[in-house]
Amino acid sequence: MAVSHAAVGSRSNRAVLLTVTCLGQFMVLLDNTIVGAALPDMQHRLNTQLTGLQWIVNAYVLLVAMLLLSGGIFADRFGRKRVYLIGVAVFTAASVLCSLAPTVGWLLAGRVLQGIGAAAMSPASLALLAASHPVPQERIKAIGLWAGFSGIGLAAGPVAGGVLTEAFGWPAIFLVNLPIGVVLLVAGLRSLEEARNPNSPAIDIPGTVLSVLGVGALTYGLIEGGARGWTSPVILGSFAAAVILLAAFAAVEARCSAPMLPLRLFRQRLFTVSNTAMIVVGFALMGSSFFFSQFFVYVQGSSILRAGLQTLPASFAMVIVSPYAGRLAARYGFRIVVTTGLALAGLGLLVLGMVHADTGYGNVWWRLGLVGIGFALTLSPLTGAAIQAVSPQEGGLASGISSTTRQIGAVLGVAVLGAVVRGRQSGGATFETGLNSAFLTAGIVTSAAAVFTGLWLARSRSADGSAAPQRSDGAQAVTTSDEASANSPNRSKITR
Template sequence: MFKPTSTTTGPGPALAALAGAQFTVMLATSIVNVALPQIRAGVGLTESGTTWVVNAYGLAFGALLLAGGRAADLLGRRRVLLAGLAVFGAASVAAGLAGSSDILIAARAVQGLGAAAVAPAALALVMDVFPPGPGRGKALGVWGAVSGAGGAAGVLLGGALTQAWGWPWIFYTVAIGAFLVLAAAAAFVPQAAGRETGSFALAGTAAVTLALTALVWGLTTARRSGWTDGSVLGSFALAAVLLAAFVLIERRHPDPLLPPRLFRAGRVTAGNVLMALLGSVWIALFFFLPLYQQQVLGHNPLVTGLGQLPLAAANVLGSTLAPRISRRIGATVTVVAALLTEAAGLLWLSQISAHGSYLASILGPSILIGLGLSIAFVQLTALSVEGVAKEDAGLAGGVVNTTRQVGGAVGLAVLATLAGSVTADAATHRPHLEALTAGYRTAFTISAAVLAVTALLAVLITRRGTAPAAHAPGTTAPLPSAVRTR
């Protein structure tokens, strides 16, 4: 199954390298958030340009994930992983050296392209290195820990590096991490042969990539221009037309990008639906919480970053415990309990005030949110790749990352618009800080409601799927009790 590297090692170093790849990708998603004011002043960004420092990465990442997953399956997962890390690292260096806004935004988009190759290839390689059994459950626990910790660490490192050495170092640090992971992956990750047969389905890949680009662009632009803006509505219409074209192309293609068998395996559909809803809250959390800390509580970037440590620690703990909890009470109960735990934390967070403090307003909710988020992520990732044929593992990784990323774009656009509307209305009769806080409270309250609905949906849909037979040719065996429903 594997083409060995020059040095034969156990699965531990391979997992460390693959987890490092996922951590680096997630780090780049959030590390710029705290440093945006300094970046804006450094390269002369406009208000809309500042937004695109974040959006360019997310747009390219979300739109190209399916293509990255299929490329990993066809061209070889290790090969695509290494190429993606090289592109990601080089683009990070370019972003740090950028002397103009156009170069910086372009570099962020290329970062997203590299990340779209890295994320699905790395997850597929984890599934290859760890066959079904307790080892895979533990590996996915590590995967969940670094995914959540990467988002929190991004806020921490972004604040510390910006305050100590300036904003370019947030990109140089990401580049150093990417090249270190590249070296580790080259040394320790075995080559899992891709399918290397069939066609790339170029027309379908182009249609869905452009459709996702139009959708994510419209959602991110709607935060600034409003939902009724002509360019926003036009982008949504274009996305709908391209998605319809994609469906027609897929039906006629002998080797489609999204083969129907992928969604008949295990509970892949259920896992992806729930992951999209979880993602809609996840990305918004790391957007609004640092803003509340800086704009309302008056924390500087370093203090804001340090405030994320309890959340990151809770995330690591939850990811470690997730397989054990699932073995005891079953996957469905674990997912529901995790989602409700995170919802409780967000509901608690919705009680923030303009005169609050970190200890009173943020610490307790952060711990609950970190625990719930990490456990839910581990279980939903497992459900999203359950029973998938080996030759489709990279594509399955691309799909689950796409649903999380696009779900995050939708959630952030909707929540930012609602929060902005509440703030604007409150500003007519309340002081500025109270108006801002009212908007953030709204975002956290709606996020809690979304997770409560997601928990109910999890009860309804995760029990309906059936895993493929253990000896079905060309498929992985059903997942162990760590990710099964009781």
């Protein structure tokens, strides 16, 4: 009977842990998409322009992108429970700060803190979850639920953002995190058990600082260039600083004994190609979705709530198709599935660039759905390809790098496509014409990536030098980022 009670207690504790970690990831992913629906209201109430909206999105995404890998190492060294709960506390407090922000500047400060909190929460939550389920079958099921909550958070964002903004104004989209954060802190303090990896590598502080500053300088130049002028000293200086900082980052990583980004991994063609394609996915997906609600509100005259609902086909398509992407890649190979996905997404963006103010929604929703289906087919297989390119011991690190490259692409997408819109407007074009140009640009880049991956994934090679198989009858050929994290000693370095 004692064993039975212990087993029941263990199952109960794991159920609470599963709830806490999944709810935390839901909150992080919800904040990725809930902001998009509120951008028109933010622009009106905060009296900001497109540049300000770009920073509101990128301040969060940039910090998450640059701190993901370091967040996992912090969790290993200082305790996964401690880092997770600190991340929750920072994220929750930052959400309150965002909701109270009287100006764009205060809001950006809150978004930066949110990004720091999210970068701590995601890898720590996945590490806690994987460590508490030592049996592989149970671990895979638990991580599947964790990933499912991620998808729900992404899909719920546009609707929740539209409803809350329409009823209470944009501050409500951040206040919704307050009760969730309080519940997570109370439940986490009472139920989570501390775990750490005593053999974790040293924290690469120089690499982390240089990466944040380098990508930040590049982002600043891309976002502000349209407003200040591309030849202004400030913009040229920011681009020059970006080049110097990123070159210094590469030099530091090449000589560091425990780099956050081991450059040797990029000697594998499969790893390089998959991460290059992942940058394009982040670029086109986040860059285009930044304008979805703005198109419906400013071009077609929809309410904020209706605009949030109108963007759902893309989110729902991703939630529905994503679980099958890895299976399709295992059956037909990375190259076929990724190339097909990029081609579909590119086609969807190209035809989305042809919609106008008088285009009926019946002729718009399927274009959004095509974009969602296409990108859903690429995310898991591209991560699987990156993992297959390295040794099994580095699968978790490879997955974390894949997530980071996607986030970097997202930062660049919002910055570059925003610059396209501003450039067209400065030339006398309407906002509608600028949006069309942005969607067409994203579609061209994505279509080019489809050709690139179709040609280069065909003869990619794995970490041991053997040809990377393009077909497999087993699930081992395609390992999702979550599965890799569960089986890798570096698992706390991963997030989705």
